[in-house]
Amino acid sequence: MGRFDSYSGLLTAYPYAFRHSDSRLFRSYVVVSALLGALFAFLMAGALVVLVGNTAGARGGSLTLSRTFYVVVGLFVFAPLVGPVLLVARRHRRETPVAPRYDAALGAAGYAFVISVYLGVVASMPAEFRTNGELVARPEPSGLFAPVVELLYAIPGVASPVVPLVGALVVYAVHRWYRSKRGNGERA
Template sequence: MTDSYRGVFGAIPYAIRNTDSWAMRVYGVVGAVAAAFITLVVTLGLVVWMGETAEVQSGTFLFSRSLYVIAGFAAVAPLLAPLLFVARRHRRDDRVAAGYDRWLAAAGFVFLVSLYLGMVISAPADLRDPTDSVVVSALYALPPRAGFAPPIAGAGLVFLTHFRLRDAGDAGEDGEAPGASDDERAGDHPGNNGEANESD
């Protein structure tokens, strides 16, 4: 029996140790580092922002701070979700579709790319570097609010992948051992020793 874990911080190394997918192991490291970096940036940014607006008694600023924290959490949660799903799957030995860990890792990497695209689209004009790339120029041409679209789509892909592959594994569960053949199942019936019954 594999050891268990406690909380989010325990689930990350647990998922990396117990998965058979190298893609998930790589994502476990990359995703955890990215989530820690985003958490640090959001925390430091919030501290600086609160210091600059400490004397401002306005509901608008308080609401903006709340949105800032929510946006940071919304970026971190889908990054950690593949690891949490995989850790839970291995701890409970859930039946899932083949390639569950690998496909969740792929969805996690897609979400990382979507975060980058969102930052490029929503970058302020004074922070945009001149570029000859047609793709980057096209992203710059989009309205800043469109920067929310890629991360939302990427997060949706992570959770859709989990639910689709989990449901596919549940649909195949009929109480029989995985991979059991028809002959093996026939031998489990009482009175059947694997030999054909002779008729009178």
């Protein structure tokens, strides 16, 4: 067994899953997930640094809770983003018998999660917000996807996290469904 025949963590699981998967859809998701994961980690680290800098002189309590909330929200987005890659890498390392389209299905579910995060961000956009001291209204829906955007705008801001939650549940459901040998719900 050579040095690169297995993986030892998150970073090495990416090239391992890319090399061992036959699905082009999944391989493309590995690349997209790596880029989005790195961007998300960078943005979350920057946001946490700014939050800590803005609240450095304050006492604990609710400020400490908001710092923790950043980390928890970050994990709820990051885990389903990298989950399909980790699941496929684990499946190939253990040579677990699964349905023939397991890798492709997890790649598609991963893309569905990425889209659901974007849709959740759109749904959370308030009708009016301040930027640089100016009161700005969110853009009116137009074009081909106007009905979808109107539907997303109709979701209350408090309920907008439900959209990416559904995307994360889709990733989990696809994993559970396709980990059987035939993809018909029977256990391997």
